[in-house]
Amino acid sequence: MGKRGRLPGSQIRDNLVEILNVLGEAHGYELYKHYKKLFGVCSLRSVYYHLKKGSELGVFEHKGIEKLQGDFSWGSTVERRKFALGSTAKPKQEAKVRAAMKE
Numbered sequence: 413m414g415k416r417g418r419l420p421g422s423q424i425r426d427n428l429v430e431i432l433n434v435l436g437e438a439h440g441y442e443l444y445k446h447y448k449k450l451f452g453v454c455s456l457r458s459v460y461y462h463l464k465k466g467s468e469l470g471v472f473e474h475k476g477i478e479k480l481q482g483d484f485s486w487g488s489t490v491e492r493r494k495f496a497l498g499s500t501a502k503p504k505q506e507a508k509v510r511a512a513m514k515e
Contacts, residue, residue: 425462425471426504427451432496433503434513437475439492450512463495470500 424447431446432438438446444459466472475494484490497503 420469422462422465424454424458425466427509428459428462428466429471429497429501429503430506430509431513432472432501433505434510437494437496439478439494441492443495446513450509467495467498470498472496472501473498 427447427450428443431443431450435442435446440460440463441456443463444454444456447454447459463472467474472495475496478492478494480490480492481488482490
């Protein structure tokens with residue numbers, strides 16, 4: 413009987429690696445917007461799950477927290493966690509992603 417739970421690999425995580433390979437570093441919602449534009453339907457929750465799981469696996473690394481002031485429905489500040497590629501990330505250098513990100 414095999415292991416239970418999710419497989420360690422993920423198409424969503426691989427796509428996020430390709431996006432970060434082009435951008436260098438970005439926060440979660442920015443990655444979500446690019447992902448949705450390039451690959452179609454994906455929930456924001458799923459993107460954040462894969463960023464967290466990828467950070468645990470070393471695919472992504474935290475590059476700090478950016479705090480912004482503003483008038484938001486939940487308060488006056490927002491924290492954006494910046495991500496970059498980690499040591500175990502293996503970008504495939506997909507031309508589709510690179511061409512779409514230049515537009």
